[in-house]
Amino acid sequence: MVTRRTVLMSGAAFGLLTVAGCAPQGSKANSTAPKVSATSIDVAKAGSVTLAMLDFWSGDAAKWVANAVKAYETKYPNVTIKRTSVDWGQLTQTANLRLKGKNPPDIITVNNGWQSLGTLAKAGLVLNLDPYTKLFKWDRFPSTILRQTQFSPDGKTMGAGSLFATPVSSSSLIGLYYNKSVLDKAGAAVPTDLASFEDACAKAKAAGLVPIGYSSQDKGSSTAILLALHDLFGDQGKINDFVYSTGSVKASDIGMSEAAARLKSYQDKGWLTKNHPGILYADAIDAFLKGKSAFRFEYTGTFAFKGTQKQDYGYLQLPQAAGGRVVGTGASTAVAIGAKCAHPEIAASFLDFLAGAQTAQFVVDNGLLPLLHDVKAPADNPEFASEIAGQRQLDKDNGYVPYFDWSTPSMLDTLGGQVQLLLAGRSTPDDLVKAVQADYDKFQSGR
Amino acid sequence: MTLQATHPTVPAGAVAPTRRRSRRARRRRWLGLLYLSPALLLYAAIVLAPLAQTMNYSLYKWDGVSEPSWVGLRNYLSFGRDARMLEAFGHVLVLIVMFGLVPLCLGLLCASLLSRAKIRGEGIYRWFLFLPQVLTAVVVAIIWKRIYAPDGPLNTILRSIGLDGMTRNWLGDFDWALPSLGMIGVWGGFGFTMVLFLAGVLAIPDEHYEAARLDGASRWQEFRYITLPGLRGQMAIALTLTITGALRTFDMVYITTQGGPGTATTTPALLLYQLAFVNPDVGVASATGVVLAFLCLGIAVGITRVMESKD
Numbered sequence: 001m002v003t004r005r006t007v008l009m010s011g012a013a014f015g016l017l018t019v020a021g022c023a024p025q026g027s028k029a030n031s032t033a034p035k036v037s038a039t040s041i042d043v044a045k046a047g048s049v050t051l052a053m054l055d056f057w058s059g060d061a062a063k064w065v066a067n068a069v070k071a072y073e074t075k076y077p078n079v080t081i082k083r084t085s086v087d088w089g090q091l092t093q094t095a096n097l098r099l100k101g102k103n104p105p106d107i108i109t110v111n112n113g114w115q116s117l118g119t120l121a122k123a124g125l126v127l128n129l130d131p132y133t134k135l136f137k138w139d140r141f142p143s144t145i146l147r148q149t150q151f152s153p154d155g156k157t158m159g160a161g162s163l164f165a166t167p168v169s170s171s172s173l174i175g176l177y178y179n180k181s182v183l184d185k186a187g188a189a190v191p192t193d194l195a196s197f198e199d200a201c202a203k204a205k206a207a208g209l210v211p212i213g214y215s216s217q218d219k220g221s222s223t224a225i226l227l228a229l230h231d232l233f234g235d236q237g238k239i240n241d242f243v244y245s246t247g248s249v250k251a252s253d254i255g256m257s258e259a260a261a262r263l264k265s266y267q268d269k270g271w272l273t274k275n276h277p278g279i280l281y282a283d284a285i286d287a288f289l290k291g292k293s294a295f296r297f298e299y300t301g302t303f304a305f306k307g308t309q310k311q312d313y314g315y316l317q318l319p320q321a322a323g324g325r326v327v328g329t330g331a332s333t334a335v336a337i338g339a340k341c342a343h344p345e346i347a348a349s350f351l352d353f354l355a356g357a358q359t360a361q362f363v364v365d366n367g368l369l370p371l372l373h374d375v376k377a378p379a380d381n382p383e384f385a386s387e388i389a390g391q392r393q394l395d396k397d398n399g400y401v402p403y404f405d406w407s408t409p410s411m412l413d414t415l416g417g418q419v420q421l422l423l424a425g426r427s428t429p430d431d432l433v434k435a436v437q438a439d440y441d442k443f444q445s446g447r
Numbered sequence: 448m449t450l451q452a453t454h455p456t457v458p459a460g461a462v463a464p465t466r467r468r469s470r471r472a473r474r475r476r477w478l479g480l481l482y483l484s485p486a487l488l489l490y491a492a493i494v495l496a497p498l499a500q501t502m503n504y505s506l507y508k509w510d511g512v513s514e515p516s517w518v519g520l521r522n523y524l525s526f527g528r529d530a531r532m533l534e535a536f537g538h539v540l541v542l543i544v545m546f547g548l549v550p551l552c553l554g555l556l557c558a559s560l561l562s563r564a565k566i567r568g569e570g571i572y573r574w575f576l577f578l579p580q581v582l583t584a585v586v587v588a589i590i591w592k593r594i595y596a597p598d599g600p601l602n603t604i605l606r607s608i609g610l611d612g613m614t615r616n617w618l619g620d621f622d623w624a625l626p627s628l629g630m631i632g633v634w635g636g637f638g639f640t641m642v643l644f645l646a647g648v649l650a651i652p653d654e655h656y657e658a659a660r661l662d663g664a665s666r667w668q669e670f671r672y673i674t675l676p677g678l679r680g681q682m683a684i685a686l687t688l689t690i691t692g693a694l695r696t697f698d699m700v701y702i703t704t705q706g707g708p709g710t711a712t713t714t715p716a717l718l719l720y721q722l723a724f725v726n727p728d729v730g731v732a733s734a735t736g737v738v739l740a741f742l743c744l745g746i747a748v749g750i751t752r753v754m755e756s757k758d
Contacts (some may be wrong), residue, residue: 024504024729029651093724096512115726123512155513217619219707275597277708326600355587409726413706420708424621 027138041135041345043076049343054098054105056088060304064170064362069361071335072353079346081107092116099125099338106341107350110165110334113406114158114443117334121164122155126336129163132348138166141355141372144400147244149334156447159244160408166351167332167361173300174228174329175390176316179198182209182294190314194232194321197295201271204294211271215284216423219416225297226419227329227404229259232320236327236401243407245444251437258321260422260429261295267423277420293332300345301368304382313383317390327399330391332371364388406444411436461533498740505733511723522734531734535713538625539694542714545629546636546693547686549678553633554640554685555678558648558663559670561641573645576638588702595703618704631699636692640685643644647681648674683754690750691743715739 017135044249057065062085069081084105086094092111096119098104110117110126120126133139152161178190186207188200201211230239234255242249266272273279273293288296288319289303291312305313319326326404335354337347353359360373369391371378377388394400405412418435421427427435457725480487509515526532557576561569579587594600595617617627655673664672696715700706706713715735722732740747 024509025506096727100512117729119512120511122510125512157616217707218707258632275616275619278595278597278616279619280592280596410721413721413725416705417707417709420619421621424708426621426709 005363028174041349043079043346043349046078046343046346048078048080049346050082051106051341051343051347052103053081054082054091055083055085055107055108055109056084056091057085057109058087060366060368061170061301064359064366064368066381067365068354068359071358072350075353081350096120096123099340104338104340106338106347108336108338110336112165112331112334112402113409114155115409117149117164117336118151118155118158121151121153121162125339126164127339127341127344128153129166129337129348129351131162132171132345132352136352138163138352138355141167142398142400144240144398145332145371148402149336157245159240159246159402165334165336166355167371168316168335168354169332169356169371169373170330170332170363171300171369171391173299173317173369173387173391173394174224174231175227175300175437176318177288177296177298177303178314178316179288179291179304180312180314180320182291184420185209186294190295191316191318191356193319193324195373197316197318199267200294202269205269205271210273210293211295212266212273213284213288213296214272214276215279215281216276216420217279218281219408219420220412221281222419223405223412223415226259226263226406226415228297228318230255230404231263231320231327231329231401233258233262234327234401236325236399239327239401239404242440243404245447249439251433256436257429260432264422265431272423277322277424292445300387305367305381310381310383312385313389315383316386317391317393326393326397327397327401328390328394330394330400330402331403408439410439414439475623501733501736504729505731505737507730509727509729511727511729516729522730523738525731526734526738531710531713532718533716534710535715535718538712539696539714540627541625542632542693542696543690545626546632546696547689549629549633550636550640550689551682554644555675555682557637557641558644558678559674561645573642577642578638578651579635580639580642581597584698585702587631587635588699591627591634592703595627619708621708621711624704624708628696628703628712631703632689632693632696636689640689643681643685644678647678651677679754683750687747687750690746694739694743694746 039333053069055065057217065083069083073079073081075199091109095108095116099108099120108126110120117344121128129138145204147159149165149167150161151158151164176191178350180190182204183190183200186200186204186209188203189196191197191200204211212224212225214222232255235253238249238254242251242254273284273287276284279287285298285302285304287293288298289305289309300315303313317326317328335351337344337351341347355372357373357375360370360375362376363370364375367381369387374433377385405415408414414435416430418427422429424433506517506519507515507516508522520574561573582590596602597614597616601617605611605614615623618624620627651673655677656669659673695716696714697720697733700712700714700717701720704712706717716739719732719735719739722735
């Protein structure tokens with residue numbers, strides 16, 4: 001019989017156990033970076049070394065990584081790199097547990113931003129790479145790219161301080177894809193700026209076609225269009241300062257409300273796919289590849305264009321509405337070294353290889369955008385050539401801004417929900433900006 | 448016998464037997480615990496220990512990796528002020544009605560109909576209605592995502608019978624997303640309650656119905672005074688499982704709407720997941736988990752009490 005007394009007693013015992021239990025185990029940042037004695041690293045003479053790498057690369061990306069690993073192992077036969085690949089969500093959500101675990105990875109791809117790389121740096125789970133910066137001359141990378149993986153060792157500042165991860169020779173941008181056959185049907189030319197883009201949309205609508213392919217059932221991916229428009233209106237410096245939390249830039253100051261108003265006007269003009277709140281992301285991607293709309297704002301590397309699609313489709317990095325500079329969201333993948341790595345200098349040399357020219361060539365050969373290196377693109381793929389042209393413009397204007405959702409851990413969810421509200425007519429562009437600011441303030445106050 | 452042998456000095460009298468009995472009873476109790484111990488140890492390792500750990504975590508502010516700081520009960524107190532959390536608990540109330548009460552009523556209705564009349568192919572109906580229970584939540588969610596799609600079967604049927612005005616983006620509509628999710632629960636829970644109640648009805652002795660019929664009871668009276676009281680135990684089980692299921696709703700929402708559109712379909716379990724893994728605030732996530740666990744416990748105890756008290 002379970003009596004009231006037994007219940008009370010076991011409850012009390014349980015409570016005591018809980019309170020008496022020691023605090024959850026946390027770890028402190030290593031305030032000092034690893035010491036590097038040599039002025040150069042001779043990987044070939046390091047003896048037999050095996051490095052475990054945990055990453056999220058799949059599909060085309062997995063191919064260039066595999067090529068890079070193979071090339072590195074050929075160059076240094078004494079080094080073996082064992083790759084384990086998991087999906088992005090699983091990687092970002094379990095990175096801290098894996099790095100704290102008994103068999104932590106030596107090399108790991110991480111997400112930028114506070115909640116991911118910032119937390120790992122603060123907890124000392126990934127190495128401070130400052131000592132290797134000089135050794136491998138990583139300061140040759142543009143500062144806009146380097147700052148994406150810089151944190152102060154206490155994790156309180158993002159975008160400045162020590163380097164905790166390096167970029168790879170591959171990048172992903174947000175831009176505008178178009179379908180030439182649909183534009184032809186609408187009697188519209190390939191746009192060159194916002195005005196001609198909107199003109200083409202109007203023509204497509206008049207011809208009974210869908211101007212902008214869009215889906216908003218999946219919160220996260222519903223924001224790509226807003227972020228792309230945001231880059232056309234916001235001041236590059238201010239967007240940077242907002243995301244990196246430097247200075248006191250307000251959400252109302254970075255072109256977000258103009259972008260939201262523009263997006264709402266597209267909805268009101270009937271330019272977005274009908275029923276977009278009920279359409280799944282994967283279906284929308286498929287629909288665009290099947291020629292169901294003239295345009296789609298998307299991350300590069302998403303579409304796998306095949307056969308004649310390589311002639312039919314193209315990519316644009318639209319210049320800003322005022323001034324005509326090209327500002328766009330773009331970043332590489334951040335790769336870090338686990339704090340428990342036994343051969344950090346070898347791992348660092350592999351990181352350097354991943355950011356090298358040979359890797360860039362592998363990236364391009366597999367149809368993805370390179371970073372940092374000018375490489376030859378395959379000649380028979382006009383679609384890919386247009387992506388590279390877009391990226392060159394961005395490079396030329398040094399117009400990179402970081403992914404907006406790095407600004408707070410919950411920003412992507414907040415923004416996604418707000419876009420859904422805005423397009424359902426349940427909130428205004430001003431409400432959206434206020435919600436972004438509220439999310440930002442909440443995070444800043446707890447930082 | 449052995450006792451007497453080891454204690455030869457104990458005189459045979461009134462004291463010895465009671466003592467003997469109590470000692471034996473005590474020994475039996477320890478023996479019982481011994482038999483239970485493998486299961487108990489396993490239970491302690493995979494349920495009690497994590498529960499204690501979670502309760503412990505809930506008293507800290509912790510991002511999951513760096514140094515935690517003690518905040519006492521502040522994580523629990525923050526609930527009252529967190530509009531998102533309150534809204535999520537509001538959504539759960541709707542889900543409780545649709546996951547628990549609606550299937551309960553439908554199950555009762557069906558069981559009373561199916562148990563009374565012989566229907567051809569009854570077994571097949573039962574099998575079909577029970578099918579959702581066999582499918583995992585992920586499969587169910589993916590099937591319904593297709594059914595609710597703008598050009599999915601539901602809208603196609605509505606259009607084909609001239610109800611174009613009723614077609615909508617079921618899961619993308621601010622007003623309809625939550626009821627649409629609830630309908631998935633109705634579909635899933637209905638077969639379960641029906642099979643449970645049918646089995647229960649079969650266990651009610653036929654004599655009760657015969658007696659009632661002889662006394663001239665109507666079908667409603669039969670249902671009200673024989674079937675319903677006879678199913679009390681099954682109803683307690685059905686309600687406990689469906690309501691705690693509704694409280695814990697995560698997988699279905701995560702796969703279909705991720706809490707959207709806006710925050711129209713968030714649930715505490717979804718927020719818990721986000722707090723624990725997406726933007727790590729392990730303390731508040733643990734507090735949410737503890738509150739959910741005790742709510743479930745309270746509901747289970749409450750339902751059992753109410754049902755037992757009627758006996």
